[in-house]
Amino acid sequence: MSTSPASPTSPAAPGRTTGRRRDARGLRVIVTGASGTFGRAISARLAGLGAHVVGLDLNPRSDDPVEVLACDITDDAGVPAAVSAAIAKLGGLDLLINNAGVGGPAPAELPPGAEARRQLDINLLGTWRVTAACVDDLVRSRGRVVMLSSRMAVMQLPLAAAYGASKRALVAYADALRLEIGTHVTVSCVYPSAVRSPIHDSTAAAGLSLEGLSSYEPLEGVVDAVLRAALGRRRRRDLATTRRGAVELFLARHLPSVTDRIIARTLAGRARSGAFDGAELAAGVVARHTGTP
Known part of the structure; x- marks a missing residue:
């Protein structure tokens, strides 16, 4: 029995390349940090394109644009369980977007304390935990992983050593992951600069605002770059979010x-x-530049 070709309005197969990028319809996606500024925007855009999206977040919100499961990505036992539940809801996994991350003041000249450990545990090890729990399903689907890194992975700013170190280490992790599973899974890093969001609140509260050291960019540009990494016909290793x-x-x-x-x-x-x-944490910087004791 012969079959007629699909009409132009027929849904494409999940992940099928149409034009300059893959069709998102039917793609099975996990987004971490899905209730935050970036995560909500990324999830909403993908869902609007027809992807099936399940989010993971420490504190899901009632108005999240997609279903979000509670998950503490610093919990060694809790992460595999949450990922397994998300994949069960999706029926598999084609795309993982590692978006979850935190910032905060952490001058390099001071000993690393709880704040530095928190950022490293979430930004680096949290991403590692989630990704490891997803690898088998991503290999099976020949899927993609998109890491939300930061310009600070390559251009460190002062008074925020933990954030820059965690994001640089995240890129090193992505590089190692690409070498290990790159035969089957595409691993991309996206490098936003500064976007106005609550991630900067703790730094500003400590009197260490980096206004003047960073130029803010629009959230939509970050989302666009993530989608280029996730859906582009060309498999990208690194993407900036602006010229x-x-x-x-x-x-x-x-x-x-x-x-x-x-x-x-x-x-x-x-x-x-x-x-x-x-700003107590900047006292050494101020003294050295002003000559005050």
Whole structure:
């Protein structure tokens, strides 16, 4: 019996490439940090394109745009259980978006405390736990992993050493993962700069706002870059989220002494202007740049 070709309006097979990118309809997706600023936007966009999305988050919200399961990604035993439940709901897994992450003040000159350990455990080890729990299903589907890294993975900013270290380590983890499973799974890193979101609140509360050291970019640009990594016909290793971000990544990788000088000069100006006055964690920076005891 012959069959007629599908009409132009027929749903494409999950992950089928149409035009410049894969058709998202039917793709089975997990998004971590799905109740946060980035996670909600990414989940909503994918769901709007027809993907089946289940989120993971420490604190799911009643108004999340997709179903979100409670998951503490620092819990060694809890992560595999939550991932298993998400995959069971989806019936498999084609795409993992590791978006969950936290920031906060952590000057490099001070001993690492609870804040530094928290950021490393969530941003690096949390991503590692979730990904490891997903590997078998991703290999089976020849799927993709998208890591939300940061420009700070290559261009460190002062007073936030833990965040930069965790994101640089995340990229190293992605590189190792790509070497191990890259025959079957695409592993991409996306590098946003700064987007206005609650992730900056604790740093600002400590008097260490990096206003002037970072230029804010629109959330939609980050979501667009994630979708290029997730759905693009071309399998991408690294993606900046703006043209400026691409230039910064290039300079940081190939001319690091130039970016170091730019950041150091900006930091000195802010310290001398009184931007960090009263910020205990920046006392050493202020003293060295102002000559105060």
